[in-house]
Amino acid sequence: MDNLSILIVDDEKITAFYLKDILTAANYEVHLAQNGEEALEQLGARKFSLIITDLVMPGIDGFALVRKVKQIQPDLPVFILTAHGSYDVARKAQTIGADDYLLKPVNPDQLHAALAKTFEKGTRGKTGPLAKLGESGYASQNIIGASEQMAEVFRVIDKARHSRGHVLIRGESGTGKELVARAIYSAELAVAGTGFVIVNCCAISEGLIESELFGHAKGAFSGAVADREGLFEVADNGTIFLDEIGDIPLRSQTKLLRILQEGEFRRVGENKVRHVNVRVIAATNRNLEEAIKQGGFREDLYYRLNVIPIQLPPLRSRIVDVPLLVRHFLAKHQKRSVTKVGVTDEALELLTHYAYPGNIRELENIIQRAISFAKGAHISKAEVEAYLKSGSSHQAPPLVVALDKQTYPTLKSHLRKIERDFVMAKLKTSGWSVSDAAKVMEITRTALHNKMKKLGINSKEMRQTGEGADGKGGAGLARTG
Numbered sequence: 001m002d003n004l005s006i007l008i009v010d011d012e013k014i015t016a017f018y019l020k021d022i023l024t025a026a027n028y029e030v031h032l033a034q035n036g037e038e039a040l041e042q043l044g045a046r047k048f049s050l051i052i053t054d055l056v057m058p059g060i061d062g063f064a065l066v067r068k069v070k071q072i073q074p075d076l077p078v079f080i081l082t083a084h085g086s087y088d089v090a091r092k093a094q095t096i097g098a099d100d101y102l103l104k105p106v107n108p109d110q111l112h113a114a115l116a117k118t119f120e121k122g123t124r125g126k127t128g129p130l131a132k133l134g135e136s137g138y139a140s141q142n143i144i145g146a147s148e149q150m151a152e153v154f155r156v157i158d159k160a161r162h163s164r165g166h167v168l169i170r171g172e173s174g175t176g177k178e179l180v181a182r183a184i185y186s187a188e189l190a191v192a193g194t195g196f197v198i199v200n201c202c203a204i205s206e207g208l209i210e211s212e213l214f215g216h217a218k219g220a221f222s223g224a225v226a227d228r229e230g231l232f233e234v235a236d237n238g239t240i241f242l243d244e245i246g247d248i249p250l251r252s253q254t255k256l257l258r259i260l261q262e263g264e265f266r267r268v269g270e271n272k273v274r275h276v277n278v279r280v281i282a283a284t285n286r287n288l289e290e291a292i293k294q295g296g297f298r299e300d301l302y303y304r305l306n307v308i309p310i311q312l313p314p315l316r317s318r319i320v321d322v323p324l325l326v327r328h329f330l331a332k333h334q335k336r337s338v339t340k341v342g343v344t345d346e347a348l349e350l351l352t353h354y355a356y357p358g359n360i361r362e363l364e365n366i367i368q369r370a371i372s373f374a375k376g377a378h379i380s381k382a383e384v385e386a387y388l389k390s391g392s393s394h395q396a397p398p399l400v401v402a403l404d405k406q407t408y409p410t411l412k413s414h415l416r417k418i419e420r421d422f423v424m425a426k427l428k429t430s431g432w433s434v435s436d437a438a439k440v441m442e443i444t445r446t447a448l449h450n451k452m453k454k455l456g457i458n459s460k461e462m463r464q465t466g467e468g469a470d471g472k473g474g475a476g477l478a479r480t481g
Contacts, residue, residue: 004119005029005046009039009053009065010081014450015104019052022108028115036060040068050118052079052102063096070097077118081106083454105443105451107151109158143179144328147318148422148441153180153310160184160308166260168245168305169283171312174359177283180310181241184281195238197231202247210252211268214259220269230267232259236276245305246286246297253298260304280305315356315363320418322352325360329367341374346381354388420455423448427457 006028010016013034020030031048033039035057043051051069055062066078080101100114145153160167161184169177178198185196204212211220215230232240242248248256259265264275282305291297315322326343334340343351356362366387370379423437430436438448452458 004049005031007031007033007039007042007048007051009033009036009051009057009062011035011054011057012450014446015054015081015106018444018447019106019111022106022111026112036062036065036068039065040072043069043072048076050077050079050115052081055080055082066096066098079114103146103151105441105447107155107443109155110151142328142332143176143183144325145318145321146324147313147320148419149313149318150321153312156308156310157183160310161186163308164279165307166279166305167281167308167310169281169310169312170288171283171285172314172359173285174356174361175312175314176360177285177312178241178243180312181243181281181283185239185241195235197235197238197240198243199231199240200243202244206249206252209248210255213252214255214265214267216268217270220267224269227267230265232265232276232278233274235278237278239279239281242280242282244284244286245282246284246288246291250296250298253301257298257301257304260301315359316354319352322363323348325363326351326367329364330371332364333368333371337371339377341371341379342377343370343379344381347379347384350381350384350388416455420457423451423455423457 006023008016008019008023008030010019010032011034016032016034020032023030031042031046033042036053036059039051039053040060042048051065053062053065057065060068062080062082066080069076069078074097077099078097080098081104082101083104099118102111102114143150143154145151157180167181167184169180171177181198182196199213201209211224211228211230213230213232215228215233216224218224218227255265259276259278260280263277264273266273288297288302292299292302315325326348330341330343351363351366358365366384367379369387370383374380374383423441426437426440427434430440434448434452435445438445441448443451
């Protein structure tokens with residue numbers, strides 16, 4: 001990797017040196033340029049393997065620099081740095097030929113993953129988020145997201161992919177639990193060639209679930225005309241995904257616990273002990289802790305399953321990802337369509353003000369329906385409003401996020417508010433320690449200070465918030481350094 005040379009273009013020295021430290025530690029040769037003009041001078045003097053440029057700079061900005069670089073060296077990969085993963089940025093970046101874009105503060109793991117993909121596959125095609133307009137590294141599993149919350153999900157998925165530990169995925173209905181399970185399994189498939197079995201626990205009646213999971217012997221019950229292997233045997237040496245694990249009856253939970261602890265079980269109506277080696281990925285939208293208190297779920301089973309926990313955020317808490325998801329669903333549902341439909345900025349902004357009780361599944365339904373009924377080349381604000389007013393669920397009316405248009409008149413200001421709330425939440429849970437919050441967010445302390453400055457978070461506000469929250473005053477501020 002010593003022969004790979006990267007040019008970082010950023011007028012903010014903190015960000016530039018932060019990236020340089022990360023890349024130098026990974027044995028890349030790193031050069032710095034403070035602006036677009038200096039970058040073009042260096043490009044004429046030496047060869048680079050890749051350029052990473054900030055978007056907002058005096059003089060030649062990031063977009064203009066990408067255009068000039070692509071004119072000079074069309075095959076030279078260029079990444080764009082941006083503070084917001086918005087649809088407009090992604091769309092324009094793709095249009096001008098950028099190969100990827102990275103959110104500030106840059107997550108080292110995501111940076112290395114993007115570089116690995118680019119250098120592994122070469123420059124013939126897009127290999128990063130801009131391959132599908134800002135989608136995550138798990139776009140092949142249709143997991144889309146550039147928010148901090150999804151960055152944490154991707155981090156845990158990466159850990160789970162390289163482990164045989166059982167996984168418990170939790171999240172509201174429609175948040176993509178099965179997609180995450182498939183993403184965890186995909187690498188396992190490539191490495192070990194093992195199978196993947198999906199079981200929807202709530203779709204199997206209580207009387208048949210043990211037979212389905214563990215199999216049965218001939219004559220075990222009425223209708224058991226032959227021996228039958230269960231789904232755990234089918235998944236032997238592979239992975240079984242137990243969706244809606246919270247709906248499994250208590251009696252069956254006991255057998256499930258045994259197979260998790262000892263890898264052994266008996267078919268229904270049979271005394272022979274059988275053995276399997278199965279990795280379990282379970283998912284639920286239920287509150288298992290409450291179910292344990294009420295006696296509906298075994299505590300020991302909970303701990304056996306919860307080796308690698310993954311909490312999927314509801315869409316309303318990562319609204320910054322909505323533009324990326326909208327673009328993804330537009331492309332997905334227009335693959336065979338001759339006429340392509342876009343979405344207006346006004347319609348997109350309205351979609352970011354909706355609470356999505358049905359989460360990602362509901363957003364996809366909105367886009368699919370809007371495509372079908374679109375009257376022009378773009379989905380309009382009026383068409384989105386009509387859908388939201390009609391309600392997307394028979395059980396509950398849509399809940400539109402109340403937003404003060406005078407305070408947050410634009411999508412950019414709305415997203416800035418979301419980002420600010422996220423940083424404040426991390427600071428609060430870290431006892432107002434900037435160092436501890438930076439560790440939780442997986443960024444440097446300097447990068448967090450820089451982010452706080454941009455978002456207008458100062459020591460006075462932290463001190464006041466700290467006093468109001470826990471009565472400790474500014475005690476935590478002494479640890480910010």
